Amino acid sequence: MTSIALIEAAAKRLSGHARRTPLLSSPFLDEIAGRRVFVKAECLQHTGSFKFRGGWNAVSALVEAGPLSGVIAYSSGNHAQGVALAAKMHGIPAVIVMPADAPAIKIANTRALGAEVVTYDRAAEDRDALGARLAAERGLALVKPFDMAEVIAGQGTTGLEIAEQAAEAGVTEAVVLVPCGGGGLTSGIALALQARAPGMVVHPVEPEGFDDVARSQAAGERLRNERLSGSICDAIITPVTGDLTWPLLRDLCGPGLVVTEDEALRAMALAHDRLKIVLEPGGAVALAAALFRPGAGAVIAVASGGNVDRAMMIRALQG
Amino acid sequence: MTSIALIEAAAKRLSGHARRTPLLSSPFLDEIAGRRVFVKAECLQHTGSFKFRGGWNAVSALVEAGPLSGVIAYSSGNHAQGVALAAKMHGIPAVIVMPADAPAIKIANTRALGAEVVTYDRAAEDRDALGARLAAERGLALVKPFDMAEVIAGQGTTGLEIAEQAAEAGVTEAVVLVPCGGGGLTSGIALALQARAPGMVVHPVEPEGFDDVARSQAAGERLRNERLSGSICDAIITPVTGDLTWPLLRDLCGPGLVVTEDEALRAMALAHDRLKIVLEPGGAVALAAALFRPGAGAVIAVASGGNVDRAMMIRALQG
Structure with missing residues (x-):
């Protein structure tokens, strides 16, 4: 079970290896939102997203x-x-199992980071069976994307930094908005802030049409996304939250917010103009909610990733 | 006269007010350059460029x-x-004197930061006379863009941070490349590194056709740029270096490097892809030299600013 002690242990492991990403702000964004806006720029983390924290x-x-x-x-x-x-x-060696039709650039990037990429045919092969066979044959340990205590703890270190950096800016009460897929980042931050900044409330943010977390919170039970493709916010689309993350999302977070794809693209363009950072659509949904949803008091948006291709950034900038 | 003591005093003043910008890197950029590349991301400074340091x-x-x-x-x-x-x-009040034909967005941005903008007709009015009259009438103190000891000292705090952050990454010997206009940033960093990281050598970097500093260094005397417009690297185009900056550039820096506009645009696109930061063309020239000019050992490029309009970024990304 992930706890603040596990997150503190993760912070020790990450020290000197992960980046302490900056908490950015701009008076121009404050004006748009009508309140103070802070942005935790995890797009500046190694590999361009918060995922390095949990992986490490x-x-x-x-x-x-x-x-x-x-x-x-x-x-x-x-x-x-x-x-x-x-x-x-x-x-140590890493094997990454990817669909054979994944974008060539993603396969190339993962190989360039030293991993062996094993591809499979989405239509004909069972990914989990393939992975289990490889793991057994070679004695590899599985690192899950979110439903694993050490992964949640790693993502939670983002929350420790938010608490410290916001306090340095004189902010101890705030709404904290987090892009939410499987819930590893959101639940890790919620756990960290519960312990370190109890005046802050975390809300998951999702793209319209893929709001399983907001619907699950409202229903009081875990629901699934009906679709799994067709969103430009692909980085945060998952079928359903995890056995570990769902209870944390349910018990520690305020109601989920939902933004449109157009709002995510507008947030990307404003992050370009005013913060000088590059966000992917899924990484921009929390900033979109901070800018375009009403609210009072300080708001802290986590900008969870920046792995966007040039065509998508051009689309955002042409908005 | 700017000295390491003045830079240290500036660092005390900036503490808690300016951002300590991150020193970024990417294995993909290392591969392009054939050596370790670090990028001091001053585009993430308040107002999107290092200029806030000297101003503050x-x-x-x-x-x-x-x-x-x-x-x-x-x-x-x-x-x-x-x-x-x-x-x-x-x-305190700030009056900014700008040509009436400056881009509307730049005038609006400066006003939004609380300044009074006074415009003048470039063809009919003498900017310096107008400024002197305003200063005398209202008792305003002039803050020069580079040829002022406290401004150079403020920019030099970038060098203190480079020395510390590079040492944390295990780097004490490096070539440090700095986008150079009037020379305030370059000479300030050179002064700071002379004291704090004597294994590092600073080289100014300029755009092709506006290389007064490289030519001045080669000639041993201060030369002027022949043209003052027509470069996309407008942020770092100045007629000539200053009375204070020129001796520092001459005595403390290695030979200047020159890059093409196309190289600056390619560096902008790679900074987008690999570092997730937004650079303006003038702010990208040092990264361009780091990536596209041969050299051995670690190289640290200062990314001095990110105030680029969307159309120019789209041009870079369409490269």
Whole structure:
């Protein structure tokens, strides 16, 4: 079970390896929102997203636990890169299982970070069976994208930094908005802030049409997304929250917010103009909610990732 | 005369007010350059460029020196915004003198930072005479863009941070590349590194066709740019270096490097892809030299500013 003690242990492991990303702000964004806006720029983390934190912590914990032949992960996106770099920095092999039709650039990037990429045919092959076979054959440990205590703890270190950096800016009460897919980042931050900044309330933010968390919170039971593709916010689209993350989202977070794709693109353009950072659509949904949803008091938006291709950024800037 | 003592005093003044910008890196950029590349992301500084450092330090020094009615600056760009925000944060008036044909967005941005913008007709009016009259009438103190000891000292705090952050990454010997216009940032960093990181050598970087500093260094005497417009790197185009900056550039820096506009645009696109930061063309010339000019050992490029309009960023991304 993830706890503040586990998050503190993760922070020790990450020290000197992960970046302490800045908490940015701009008077121009404050004016748009009608309140003080802070942005935790996790797009500046190694590999361009917060996923390096959880990857580093999970791989570190596995290495500490004993001899390890390597790690394996299923991902075509940010989690793949986070685990690949964490394994490379630990000097152990990483196998990343990706669909054969994943964008070539994502496969190339993951390979460039030192991982072995094993592709499979989405129509004909069972990913989990393939992964289980590889893990058994080679003695690899699975690093899950969110439903794993050490992964949640790693993402939670973002919350420790938010508490410290906001306090330095004189802010101890705030609404904290977090892009939410499987819920690893959101629940980790909620746990950290419960302990370190009890005046802050975390709200998950999702794209319209993929709001399983907001609907689950409203219903009091875990619901699934009906669709799993067709969103430009692909980085935060998951079928359903995890066995570990759902109770934390349910018990520690305020109601989920939902933004449109157009609002995410507008937030990307404003982050470009005013903060000088590059966000991917899924990484921009919390900033979109901060800017375009009413609210009072300070708001802190987590900008969770920046792995966007040039065409999508051009689309945002042409808005 | 600017000295390491003045830079240290500036660092004390900036503490808690300026951002300590991150020193970023990416294995993908290392691969392109064939060596370790670090990027000091001053585009993430308040107002989107390093100019806030010098503005804050100069305004602070003026405020400390005695009662002050306000400050005045001539600029249509980054210096205007740096001085405007510094004055606003000190609670004193700022007057910024700008040509009437400056882009509306730059005038609006400077006003939004609390400054009074006074425009003049470039063809019919003498900017310096107008400024002198305003300063005399209202008792305003002039903050020059680079040729002023407290401004150079403020920019030099960037060098103190580079020395510390590079040492944390295990780097004490490096080539440090700095976008160079009037030379305030370059000479300030050179002074700071001479004292704090003597294994590092600073080289100014300029755009092709506007390389007065490289030519001055080669000639051993201060030369002027022949043209003053027509570069997309407008943020770092100045007629000639200053009486204070030129001797420092001459005595403390290695030979200047020159890059093309196309290289600056390619560096902008790579900073977008790999570092998730937004650079303006003039702010990207040092990164361009780091990526596209041969060299050995670690290289640290200062990314001096990110105040680019959307159309120019789209041009870079469409490269």
